Amino acid sequence: MSKIKAMTGNTTAAIAASLCRPDLIAAYPITPQSSVAEYLSELVHDGILDANLVTTESEHSVMSVIQGAACAGARTFTATSAQGLAFMYEPYFQMSTMRLPMVMALVTREMISPCTVWSGQQDAMSVRDAGWIQVFVENNQEIMDMIIQGYMIAEHDDVLIPVNVCYDGFYLSHLVEGVEIPTQKEVDAFLPPVHFNHAVLDPDDPIAVDSLTSGEVLMRYRKTHLEAMEKALDIIEEVDKKFSASFGRSYGGAIETYQCEDADIVLITVGGMTGTARDAVDIARANGIKVGLLKLRFVRPFPAKRIAKALSDKKGFAVVDRSVCFGWSTGPMYTEIRAALTNENCDFSHFSAIGGLGGADISLKHMLIVIEKLEKEKNQPGQKDTLWLTKEL
Amino acid sequence: MSYIETIRSCDDMVTPGMSACQGCGGELILRKVLQIAGKNTIVCVPPGCMSGAGVVGWNYQTGMKIPVHIPLLTNTASFLAGVSQIYQRKGRTDVNIIAVAGDGATADGGFQALSGAAERNEKMLYVCYDNEGYMNTGFQRSSTTTKGSRTSTTPLGKVINGKEQHQKYMPLILSMHHLDYCATASPSHMADMVLKIEQGLAASKKGFAYLHIFSPCPTGWLFEPNQSIQIARKAVASNIFPLWEMKDGKYKITFENKKPIPAADFLHSIGKFKKLSAEDIEEIQKEADRRYKLIKNLALA
Numbered sequence: 001m002s003k004i005k006a007m008t009g010n011t012t013a014a015i016a017a018s019l020c021r022p023d024l025i026a027a028y029p030i031t032p033q034s035s036v037a038e039y040l041s042e043l044v045h046d047g048i049l050d051a052n053l054v055t056t057e058s059e060h061s062v063m064s065v066i067q068g069a070a071c072a073g074a075r076t077f078t079a080t081s082a083q084g085l086a087f088m089y090e091p092y093f094q095m096s097t098m099r100l101p102m103v104m105a106l107v108t109r110e111m112i113s114p115c116t117v118w119s120g121q122q123d124a125m126s127v128r129d130a131g132w133i134q135v136f137v138e139n140n141q142e143i144m145d146m147i148i149q150g151y152m153i154a155e156h157d158d159v160l161i162p163v164n165v166c167y168d169g170f171y172l173s174h175l176v177e178g179v180e181i182p183t184q185k186e187v188d189a190f191l192p193p194v195h196f197n198h199a200v201l202d203p204d205d206p207i208a209v210d211s212l213t214s215g216e217v218l219m220r221y222r223k224t225h226l227e228a229m230e231k232a233l234d235i236i237e238e239v240d241k242k243f244s245a246s247f248g249r250s251y252g253g254a255i256e257t258y259q260c261e262d263a264d265i266v267l268i269t270v271g272g273m274t275g276t277a278r279d280a281v282d283i284a285r286a287n288g289i290k291v292g293l294l295k296l297r298f299v300r301p302f303p304a305k306r307i308a309k310a311l312s313d314k315k316g317f318a319v320v321d322r323s324v325c326f327g328w329s330t331g332p333m334y335t336e337i338r339a340a341l342t343n344e345n346c347d348f349s350h351f352s353a354i355g356g357l358g359g360a361d362i363s364l365k366h367m368l369i370v371i372e373k374l375e376k377e378k379n380q381p382g383q384k385d386t387l388w389l390t391k392e393l
Numbered sequence: 394m395s396y397i398e399t400i401r402s403c404d405d406m407v408t409p410g411m412s413a414c415q416g417c418g419g420e421l422i423l424r425k426v427l428q429i430a431g432k433n434t435i436v437c438v439p440p441g442c443m444s445g446a447g448v449v450g451w452n453y454q455t456g457m458k459i460p461v462h463i464p465l466l467t468n469t470a471s472f473l474a475g476v477s478q479i480y481q482r483k484g485r486t487d488v489n490i491i492a493v494a495g496d497g498a499t500a501d502g503g504f505q506a507l508s509g510a511a512e513r514n515e516k517m518l519y520v521c522y523d524n525e526g527y528m529n530t531g532f533q534r535s536s537t538t539t540k541g542s543r544t545s546t547t548p549l550g551k552v553i554n555g556k557e558q559h560q561k562y563m564p565l566i567l568s569m570h571h572l573d574y575c576a577t578a579s580p581s582h583m584a585d586m587v588l589k590i591e592q593g594l595a596a597s598k599k600g601f602a603y604l605h606i607f608s609p610c611p612t613g614w615l616f617e618p619n620q621s622i623q624i625a626r627k628a629v630a631s632n633i634f635p636l637w638e639m640k641d642g643k644y645k646i647t648f649e650n651k652k653p654i655p656a657a658d659f660l661h662s663i664g665k666f667k668k669l670s671a672e673d674i675e676e677i678q679k680e681a682d683r684r685y686k687l688i689k690n691l692a693l694a
Binding site: 023024026052054055056057058060061064065066067068069070071072073074076090091094201202203205206207208209210211212213214217 | 432433434435444447449450451452453454455456457458459460461462463464465467468471472473474475476477478479480481482483488505506508509510512513
């Protein structure tokens with residue numbers, strides 16, 4: 001029997017990872033991820049989890065140890081945040097381009113400078129073109145479920161791409177919520193043991209992994225990587241259905257829509273802020289505003305077609321980003337959603353909202369202001385100025 | 394078995410057609426290490442002369458008879474730590490896990506990962522072929538470049554004459570990581586080198602083993618390719634590159650240099666030192682004497 005326990009996001013991530021029976025865990029502390037590493041270390045040291053634990057001297061080595069382990073055919077796990085992610089960028093990019101599957105929890109945090117250790121999604125957003133699959137989750141239960149699903153997606157023969165399960169630092173990592181923990185037996189029945197051999201170093205079958213490669217051949221690698229990303233969109237939906245059949249929870253695949261069917265305008269969110277947005281939508285609806293919510297779950301691969309379809313008959317949309325897109329004066333998901341709509345009738349009214357940087361709050365009031373602005377401007381097509389969700393607003 | 398018989402009895406694991414320069418110390422070291430290690434081996438060769446010379450393969454072809462990977466310049470030891478962890482986990486503890494890395498990947502960019510893996514006592518043999526610079530990218534200085542050397546980033550200029558700093562002495566730093574085995578070797582002393590490779594491989598089954606091997610570079614250092622072994626011999630004979638090992642915490646000089654030749658004899662045979670002043674030579678001599686004395690004292694302790 002599964003049980004429900006009150007747990008932080010970080011404890012949830014650690015338990016989810018352990019349920020997936022990783023062969024190797026590499027760990028290095030960084031705020032706000034550290035307790036994932038600590039909890040997994042406890043599980044290994046207490047003999048509860050049979051995994052090789054490597055406590056490295058840096059995140060760069062975390063991803064490198066993991067890459068080596070994956071090149072010996074292992075299932076691996078780690079977690080990181082912000083500067084740690086930036087430091088591991090070199091092997092991080094190589095992990096995906098070697099097409100080595102794994103799941104890494106990305107406890108999202110603002111990037112320095114100025115100095116900060118608090119929440120924000122700039123870290124994950126800044127590496128969205130590093131070839132990984134990235135899913136952003138809303139609550140602790142979704143952390144649990146997406147880490148388990150993550151391995152199935154990453155290790156799928158048609159995918160073979162590592163997965164980041166991104167959850168908001170502090171807002172989820174340190175927040176205690178009730179989480180249903182599946183049993184080991186249930187997870188074992190859902191998730192088969194790891195199997196892949198396209199990049200395995202073994203004296204019994206010697207190959208050169210990552211030889212020097214000419215541009216013509218390298219382009220083939222990139223093309224198949226892009227094709228696998230495209231294919232992953234189907235696999236994500238498939239795994240969501242399989243998961244739902246086994247555990248009774250479905251997240252709608254790459255995006256989730258809420259109250260969208262008859263909506264005029266749509267609020268678009270990423271990650272933990274979605275909970276607040278749901279309440280704001282309910283309040284606005286009670287006040288007669290026909291607003292819906294689109295929760296962007298997978299940022300890579302980008303579900304452009306599903307987004308375009310969901311927005312096709314709407315008058316306007318606003319995207320709330322917890323990070324910025326330098327050079328566009330907007331949030332990054334705003335630019336991408338607009339790119340997804342280039343084939344649509346472009347009479348939308350739309351704007352980018354940026355908030356919650358460096359641990360700042362995105363309040364219910366903020367979400368209501370976004371909805372009100374959108375409602376007011378819904379019959380005026382085109383882009384409006386970026387709205388900064390500050391305290392004074 | 395004599396070392397010659399040992400070498401004769403072992404197959405070459407590396408393609409015969411690699412594109413290293415004539416007289417390359419690195420190629421000789423790579424071949425000998427892998428010959429002795431044999432087929433049951435996984436090797437990583439990070440960016441540098443050896444991987445540049447084609448042993449990591451080209452497109453869909455491999456340059457070795459054993460599994461080979463070109464890791465990043467910065468993560469050879471940590472990548473192999475992951476490989477090694479899983480091989481221990483699977484019970485395949487007999488597989489040799491080996492790095493053959495240049496000094497840039499060892500003493501500079503890869504130093505952090507190397508120090509971390511050594512401290513954790515990851516089971517592998519890490520071999521550094523030290524040609525004292527980034528020879529593959531065009532002879533730039535590294536932290537193991539000898540003082541006074543001309544490199545492409547420490548040119549012999551009108552104001553500054555070659556590299557201004559002394560080299561970082563990697564093998565001693567690594568030996569302080571509580572290693573099972575740590576040694577220096579030179580291709581000029583092949584019997585000693587073969588023995589150390591064998592001991593390093595044996596130690597790598599228990600923990601981290603490190604070999605620091607002198608690697609003359611005719612192209613970058615400017616000397617005739619047929620002089621490589623001679624140059625290496627002079628480096629040892631002048632105490633510029635003393636031969637020692639550390640086993641179970643005990644240091645031992647493996648080549649007692651009873652009559653050292655002057656450092657100048659070594660320096661004068663290499664083009665990169667051609668503009669050294671008498672004072673420069675004296676300082677390098679002092680450094681060589683100081684280092685030999687330090688190792689000797691450690692061996693006495």
